[in-house]
Structure formats: structure tokens, C-alpha cells
Amino acid sequence: MDFGQLQLFSQPNDMLTQGYEQLSSFKFDEAEFIFGQIDRSFNDHGADTDKALLSAAYWKTVFSRLESILDSEKIFYLYNQLNRFEFSNDWGDQKLWSSLISFITGLMIEQGVFYINQEIAMSDLLLQIGKRQMAEQSLTAHISSSPIDTPARFRLAQLQWKQKQKGAALQNYTLGLLLNPENVPFNYLECDKTQSLIQNHEIEMVPGYGWIAGILPLMAVPDNVIPLNEKHGSALECYRLLRAAEKASKKQDIEATVNYRKALKAGWPTLYDEYYALISKRVQPSFY
Numbered sequence: 001m002d003f004g005q006l007q008l009f010s011q012p013n014d015m016l017t018q019g020y021e022q023l024s025s026f027k028f029d030e031a032e033f034i035f036g037q038i039d040r041s042f043n044d045h046g047a048d049t050d051k052a053l054l055s056a057a058y059w060k061t062v063f064s065r066l067e068s069i070l071d072s073e074k075i076f077y078l079y080n081q082l083n084r085f086e087f088s089n090d091w092g093d094q095k096l097w098s099s100l101i102s103f104i105t106g107l108m109i110e111q112g113v114f115y116i117n118q119e120i121a122m123s124d125l126l127l128q129i130g131k132r133q134m135a136e137q138s139l140t141a142h143i144s145s146s147p148i149d150t151p152a153r154f155r156l157a158q159l160q161w162k163q164k165q166k167g168a169a170l171q172n173y174t175l176g177l178l179l180n181p182e183n184v185p186f187n188y189l190e191c192d193k194t195q196s197l198i199q200n201h202e203i204e205m206v207p208g209y210g211w212i213a214g215i216l217p218l219m220a221v222p223d224n225v226i227p228l229n230e231k232h233g234s235a236l237e238c239y240r241l242l243r244a245a246e247k248a249s250k251k252q253d254i255e256a257t258v259n260y261r262k263a264l265k266a267g268w269p270t271l272y273d274e275y276y277a278l279i280s281k282r283v284q285p286s287f288y
Contacts, residue, residue: 012042012049019052020092024099028060052092058085059096075107079116098129105134114142114152123155135159147222150176154188161190167217170194174216177207178239179225181232191215204235205271208242212274218243238268242275249279 019034035052042049062081069077082100087093108114108122115121122142126135139156143149157172173194176184181203189195193215197206210216221240227233245260265272 012038016048016052016092019056020095023052023056023059023092024095026059026063026099026103028056028063031056032060048090051088055085055093055096059100071111075104075111075113075116078104078107079120101125101129109138114138114146121152121155123152123159132159147175148180148225150180150183151185151188153179154185158188158190170215171217171219174207174210174219177203177210177216178219178221178236180228181206181235182228202231202235204232205238205268208235208239208268208271209274211242212271212278218246234267238264238271241267242271 015034015038019031019038022028022034023031032053035049035056038049039053062078066074066077078100082097082104087097105122105125108116108125113122116125122138123135126132126138136156136159139152139159142152143156146152153172153176157169157176160166160169160172170191173189173191184198184203186195186198193213194206194210197210197213197215201209207216207219211218220243221236225236227236241260241264245257245264248256248260261272261275264275
């Protein structure tokens with residue numbers, strides 16, 4: 001084996017790696033210099049070097065234009081450029097892609113922006129580059145300030161479900177359905193039984209039917225929740241009565257229990273029938 005030839009062959013590859021390290025740090029002049037050295041020094045450097053030079057030139061131009069763009073538009077400008085650029089699966093391209101996403105999410109944190117558009121949230125970008133813990137932290141922080149953001153809450157529930165934290169996930173799915181049932185993102189709903197409930201019942205009533213079926217927990221409805229419409233308000237009242245009836249029953253307050261159940265039967269007879277079948281057996285629903 002000709003080790004001299006092997007070393008010569010590996011040199012442009014090593015330089016290419018160094019160049020991408022610089023490019024991924026957004027040191028465009030340094031990256032162009034290294035890629036240019038490969039181009040000038042090795043006749044058979046190959047298409048990879050040509051592509052690297054084009055990539056360095058492209059992103060150098062993008063970042064030079066970034067300086068003249070309003071801060072409020074920088075995130076969207078960079079994300080559009082990211083989508084327009086064709087990344088390969090090669091190590092260098094993937095490292096650059098990951099660095100760009102990290103840069104974009106850094107800007108989002110600085111500017112207090114959680115969504116790029118209706119489909120893409122900061123947590124989605126962080127998950128794309130393997131930063132699961134940061135994604136979960138971003139969701140928790142966002143939900144604390146925007147509790148009725150059901151798409152964000154379902155994203156968090158999906159993460160929890162995949163980590164086998166099914167109790168926490170079901171609580172967030174239930175809260176999402178209680179607080180804002182009109183904006184449920186089904187692609188983040190991991191619980192198949194909950195999906196089946198949504199197919200068989202009006203979505204506003206799913207939390208109640210879900211508890212009766214032993215699928216969802218019975219939770220306190222936040223006092224400051226504002227009904228989206230009459231149907232949502234009715235569903236919230238039903239759910240509160242259901243929880244009140246159960247609390248009274250556990251306290252063995254017979255009068256209150258009977259009154260709450262009568263109110264349920266008068267206002268929501270179909271749900272009450274399923275509830276009555278449950279309490280007749282007196283088997284408490286179990287969760288996952």
C-alpha cells in the first residue's frame with residue numbers, strides 16, 4: 001500500500017472538514033479560503049469542493065443581507081433561505097444545517113417568538129436537531145404564558161407520551177381539549193383511544209366522555225378559562241358538574257351528589273347515561 005498516496009488523498013478531505021467547521025461557525029471568509037486552497041492545490045479535488053465553495057458564497061451573501069433586515073424579520077428571512085437551500089445528507093451539509101437552525105432558534109428566544117408559522121414552532125426546530133430537552137423547556141415556558149395554546153400543549157403531551165410519561169401527557173391532552181377544543185392538532189395526538197373519542201363525540205365533550213371511558217383524567221378546570229362559544233361553555237359546565245359529583249361522592253355528601261347528578265341528567269342526558277352505567281358498577285376509571 002502506498003501510504004504517501006493515501007495521505008495525499010486524505011489531505012483535501014481533512015481540509016474540507018476544516019472548511020465546513022468554519023462555515024458552520026459562520027466564518028465565511030475563512031471557509032472560502034480553505035475551500036479555495038483545495039481548489040487551487042488539488043487537480044482532482046472533486047465536486048464536493050465545488051459544492052462547498054458555492055455553499056460558502058451563498059450563506060455569506062445571506063448573512064451579509066441579514067444586517068439590513070429588521071430584527072423582527074430576521075427569523076423569517078433566514079428560515080426561508082434555509083428552506084430554499086438544498087442540503088445533502090453529507091456530514092458538512094448536515095452540520096451547517098444544524099448550526100443554522102440553532103442560530104434561528106437563538107434569535108427566536110431573544111425576540112420572544114415561538115412560532116415561525118402555523119406549522120413550525122421553536123420546539124419543532126429544536127427536535128429536528130436532537131435538542132429534546134430544550135424543546136420541552138421551550139414548550140413549558142410558552143404554555144405558562146399562553147395556556148390556551150392547544151397546539152403547543154399537544155406538542156408537549158406528545159413529547160411526554162414518547163418518553164413514557166403517559167400520565168402527564170394525558171393531563172396535557174385533557175387541558176388542551178378543555179381550554180381550546182377548536183384548535184386541536186391531530187398530528188400531535190399520540191393516544192389512539194382519545195382519537196377514537198374525538199371521532200365519536202363532539203370535541204368539546206371529549207374530556208367528559210374520556211373520563212367516563214377510563215381514558216382521560218378528571219381535572220379541575222382553571223377558573224379563568226373563557227368559553228370560546230356557547231357549545232364550549234356548555235361542555236365546560238358539564239365537565240365541572242361531573243367533577244363536582246365525583247368529589248361529593250367521595251366525601252359521602254349524598255345530598256350534593258344527588259343534586260349534581262340530577263343537573264347532569266337534566267342538561268346532558270346522553271353523557272349521563274354513560275356516567276350512570278359507570279357509577280352503577282362503581283368501578284373507578286383507570287388511566288394508562
